Amino acid sequence: MASVTQFTPEEERSLGEKNTLPRMLSIPFAGLGMGLNGFLLGGFVAWNQSTPWMVAALTAFTASMMFCWTSALHEAAHQTLFKSRGLSIWCGRFLGTMMFTPYTAYREVHIRHHAYLNTPRDWELWPYSDPNASLGFRRAFVWFDLLCGVASGPIIYGRIFFHRNSPIKSAATRREIRNEYIAIAAVWGAIWTYVALTHQWTAHILVVLAPMYVAAFMQTFRKFTEHLGMSSFDPLQGTRTVLPRKWLLRLSSFLNFDIFIHGPHHRHPRLTHTTLEAKLNEYQRENPEVNYPAYERYWKAMFAMFPSMIFNPGCGVNAGNTDHLQATTEAEDFASDVVPSGGKKAVMRSAS
Secondary structure: OOOOOOHHHHOOOHHHHHHOOOHHHHHHHHHHHHHHHHHOOOOOOOOOOOHHHHHHHHHHHHHHHHHHHHHHHHHHHOOOOOOHHHHHHHHHHHHHOOOOOOOHHHHHHHHHHHHOOOOOHHHHHHOOOOOOOOOOHHHHHHHHHOHHHHHHHHHHHHHHOOOOOOOOOOOOHHHHHHHHHHHHHHHHHHHHHHHHHHHOOHHHHHHHHHHHHHHHHHHHHHHHHOOOOOOOOOHHHHHHOOOOHHHHHHHHHOOOOOOOOOOHHHHOOOOOOHHHHHHHHHHHHHHHOOOOOOOOHHHHHHHHHHHHHOOOOOHHHHHOOOOOOOOOOOOOOOOEEEEEEOOOEEEEEOOO
C-alpha cells in the first residue's frame, strides 16, 4: 500500500467537510469531449465544412479538461482529493497512468518539492533548481519542457526512481513505482495495440494524443508561471500566487482545486484547497508591510515570469539566492507547515 499523509484532527475535519465531486467534472467532461470527437471522426454523421471546426473546438475543450486532470493528480498525491486516503491513492494511480507517470513517483517528487522548495533537493523543479545544471542546458531544456511536456513530465518525475542518487531507499516504495510502471505499459500497450489493429491512428492522435499534448503544454506553462525566476526558499515569497477575480479564471481555478493560490498551498500543504483563499487573505491582512508575489490577473504573473524563461530559466540559487543551505533530514511526508528560518533557510515545522 502506498504511503499515507498523516493529518492532524483539525485537518481531518476540514477534509471531511469539503465537497470534491463538482471539481472532478473535468474527468467526465474530457471523456465526453473525446467521445464526441470520435463520433465525428468515425463518420457517424455526414462530413461538412463546419466539421473540422467542431473537431478543433472539441480538441481544445478536451485539452482544457485534461489540464485539470493534472491538478486532480496533485490533490491525490497530497491525499486531500477525498476523505478516504485509499480512494485518493487509487484515483491518483488512474490519473498517473493516463499521464505516463507513476503515482508513487509523483508523490515522492512532490513531497520533496514542498520540503525543499527552490533548493537543489527540489526534484520537481529540476533542472531549474540544480546549480550543477548549466545556463545553456537550462535554456535548451526549458523549451523541451514547454513544447514536449507530455514527455518531459514523465522524465522529470521518473528521475527519482532511475537516478543513481535517488533519495528513495525503501524497497517497498521502489516496488510500488515499478508495479505502476508495469501498469502504465500494460494499459497503453493494450490501447495502442487496439488502435494499430483497427487502423485508427489518425482518430487516436486527434481524439486522445493532441489534447494530451496541449494539456501538457498548459501544465508546464502553469509550473513556469508559479516558479521560474523565484529565488526565495520561503514558500510565500518563493512562488507566484494568482487569486483570480474574473469569472472564467475563477472557474478554471475551481476546476483546478485552487492550485493557482500557490504560495499558501506551499506553506500549508496539508490544508484543503477550499481554505487557501482565506489563508492568503489572512497573511495579507496580518502582514500589510510584506509585498507578496500575488496577482489578481494571470497575465501579470505570466509577464513577471517571461524574462526568466527567456534569459535565465532558474529557481533558488540559479535565480540569484546566495543563502547558505544546511543539510536537513530526508522528507518522508508533507509537513503540516513549512516556514522560513530567520528569513534564510526553509525548514519544516509541525503544526500543533
